[in-house]
Amino acid sequence: MWSNAIAGSTATLAAIGTAYWCYLTFGPKAYAMTPAEEGLHPTQYPWEHVKLHKTFDHQALRRGFQVYREVCAACHSLNRIPYRTLVGTVLTVDEAKELAEENEYDTDPNDEGEIEKRPGKLSDYIPAPYKNDEAARAANQGALPPDLSLMVKARHGGCNYIFSLLTGYPEEPPAGAVVQEGLNFNPYFPGTGIAMARVLYDGLVEYEDGTPATSSQMAKDVVEFLNWSAEPEADERKKMGWKVLAATLALWGISVWVKRYKWSPVKTRKLVYNPPVSGGRKFG
């Protein structure tokens, strides 16, 4: 029958149309960059300080801060960190005060409206290496070294990414890779051409605790320090988390006990039906 043929064809067309619509709607995603351009995915490293029952290793924070100060601080600011937050976590009070006093800060205007200079104190923020972004760009061939305070949170891959980035500069770019003038090849950086050159070399700093300053050790320490600067509350947060878990677990236990206590008369109740035995009609 011709009407059967029409019905069959219409159904087929509708099915193909639906499938095509589904493909367009839920089909493969479009990416602006190829995976190569996105950058190499960093390796997952077993960070101790990230574990739920672990805290930052404060010796590592000290070492990491030293690496930041001696290496990264030449180009990168750490705008959100005042000296006072370093006290008790990274430095002692005296060390932090001494460090703050190394820099000069503006005073409030005096009676004549003059602004003078005073040595830094604990409430001051770690000064940036450049006066402003323009000066930073001018000193780095047009590239802006970003502020590192929140860098661990700001980049996909966090600690793993920054560690891979710092330790991932090959001796030479692989054959066939195009590296623009003034850029350095790093497979982990999106686009693979990064304005920051390799900065960590074995033995660059001398750790006070005698830890061998290999480039991977320094990268690990500075990344842990940057994780602290991005999440200074992390240790406290985990501790609070465990307290909340313990308290809710105890409350849950009590609530189970109370529930059983309250319901026990109902749950242990026995309902007995004794049919009347008067010689009437039998049911059932």
Ligand code: HEC
């Ligand atoms: C000589 C200056 C210089 C030094 C020293 C330096 N950097 Fe950089 N860094 C730069 C510049 C410039 C950029 C911007 C790169 C770009 O946009 O191509 C950058 C970018 C970065 C980025 C961001 C990458 C991204 O995904 O955008 C991180 C993270 C970083 N640096 C970490 C560090 C750490 C950690 C240190 C110290 C161990 C350090 N840098 C030392 C100049 C420097």
